Amino acid sequence: MSRVYNFSAGPSMLPESVLNKAAAEMLDYQGSGQSVMEMSHRSKIYKTIIDGAEVLMRELMNIPDNYKVLFLQGGASTQFAAIPLNFMNKSGKADYIVTGQWAKKALAEAQKYGDAKAVASSADKTFTYIPKTKREDFRPDADYVYICMNNTIYGTVYHELPDTGDIPLIADISSCFLSEPLDVSKFAMVYGGAQKNVAPAGLTICIIREDMLGHARDITPTMLNYQIHADNGSMYNTPPCYTIYICKLVLEWIKNLGGLEKMKLRNEAKAKMLYDFLDASKMFRGTVVPEDRSLMNVPFVTDSDELNAKFIKQAEEAGFVNLKGHRTVGGMRASIYNAMPVEGVEKLVAFMKKFEEDNQ
Numbered sequence: 001m002s003r004v005y006n007f008s009a010g011p012s013m014l015p016e017s018v019l020n021k022a023a024a025e026m027l028d029y030q031g032s033g034q035s036v037m038e039m040s041h042r043s044k045i046y047k048t049i050i051d052g053a054e055v056l057m058r059e060l061m062n063i064p065d066n067y068k069v070l071f072l073q074g075g076a077s078t079q080f081a082a083i084p085l086n087f088m089n090k091s092g093k094a095d096y097i098v099t100g101q102w103a104k105k106a107l108a109e110a111q112k113y114g115d116a117k118a119v120a121s122s123a124d125k126t127f128t129y130i131p132k133t134k135r136e137d138f139r140p141d142a143d144y145v146y147i148c149m150n151n152t153i154y155g156t157v158y159h160e161l162p163d164t165g166d167i168p169l170i171a172d173i174s175s176c177f178l179s180e181p182l183d184v185s186k187f188a189m190v191y192g193g194a195q196k197n198v199a200p201a202g203l204t205i206c207i208i209r210e211d212m213l214g215h216a217r218d219i220t221p222t223m224l225n226y227q228i229h230a231d232n233g234s235m236y237n238t239p240p241c242y243t244i245y246i247c248k249l250v251l252e253w254i255k256n257l258g259g260l261e262k263m264k265l266r267n268e269a270k271a272k273m274l275y276d277f278l279d280a281s282k283m284f285r286g287t288v289v290p291e292d293r294s295l296m297n298v299p300f301v302t303d304s305d306e307l308n309a310k311f312i313k314q315a316e317e318a319g320f321v322n323l324k325g326h327r328t329v330g331g332m333r334a335s336i337y338n339a340m341p342v343e344g345v346e347k348l349v350a351f352m353k354k355f356e357e358d359n360q
């Protein structure tokens with residue numbers, strides 16, 4: 001068996017030990033005589049899985065008790081509508097910082113439901129930086145401020161959160177979930193699709209402060225009402241059972257590695273290798289301003305489209321797959337999520353060095 005190094009932005013690599021464990025338990029989960037795929041979501045045995053996932057998530061992320069952890073479906077994109085429907089209901093205003101495609105889509109969706117405003121944007125420089133904001137930039141009566149924490153397509157991340165004062169802060173953390181410690185208490189809600197760093201596609205995790213709940217507008221579809229899901233322990237309807245099971249295995253893997261502090265050190269080491277190489281290279285360069293660089297998504301280019309195409313093709317032949325940049329950006333992007341082994345980045349850098357030498 002030969003496995004590639006998959007630099008996809010998502011769905012992305014899962015830890016090999018997780019895949020092996022899932023394979024070993026595929027036909028008979030812990031003596032139950034069934035696969036997790038076949039279980040009733042209301043069975044006792046399944047309850048140990050979903051409860052176990054929540055306990056581990058709370059422990060690893062140090063989630064305060066006054067936050068709900070919801071295991072939902074619909075992807076991050078469904079929350080773009082659910083967030084205004086649930087929360088944009090006092091003044092009917094919400095302020096968005098537009099740092100890329102995902103924030104832009106979230107804003108456009110919220111504008112269907114009320115006065116959602118872009119208060120800052122980095123569109124002027126193709127989203128290669130995080131715009132600086134001051135507290136005065138936000139409308140004091142805004143129901144929330146919305147950010148996309150890690151910008152998967154452009155490779156930027158908030159190293160410092162915007163100061164929103166008393167206004168609730170909501171963040172899409174799809175592509176940096178569990179990549180390093182996060183102070184959840186600074187947010188009214190964080191959420192993300194699981195397919196980047198947590199599990200296969202099909203699961204969306206929403207972590208919401210309890211006082212935010214209970215204000216959804218009447219027209220909110222039942223399935224988009226966070227209160228309903230919170231009241232029903234993520235079991236209002238059938239949850240994505242198998243994906244939650246894999247999520248639990250991934251959380252166990254992170255815990256065994258030493259938790260999010262350790263994960264951060266590992267991710268910093270991987271990203272540094274790649275950025276150091278890009279900074280020294282005469283052929284390749286990173287596209288993001290150094291102070292806003294993501295640990296998870298590293299976009300880079302050469303000065304020639306032909307050379308980019310040649311690099312992507314040869315890299316793929318050598319077992320480094322999905323390095324093509326997003327269609328709106330071009331060039332290359334290496335997504336180096338938690339499950340990308342250190343040696344995967346080492347080998348990629350060695351390959352890039354050799355490519356540069358061979359193509360001078």
Ligand SMILES: *Cc1c(COP(=O)(O)O)cnc(C)c1O
Pocket residue numbers: 010074075076077078102148150151152172173174175193194196
């Ligand atoms: C991938 C991604 C999304 C979209 O997620 P879906 O689950 O496909 O809807 C949204 N936001 C960010 C930051 C992402 O990386």
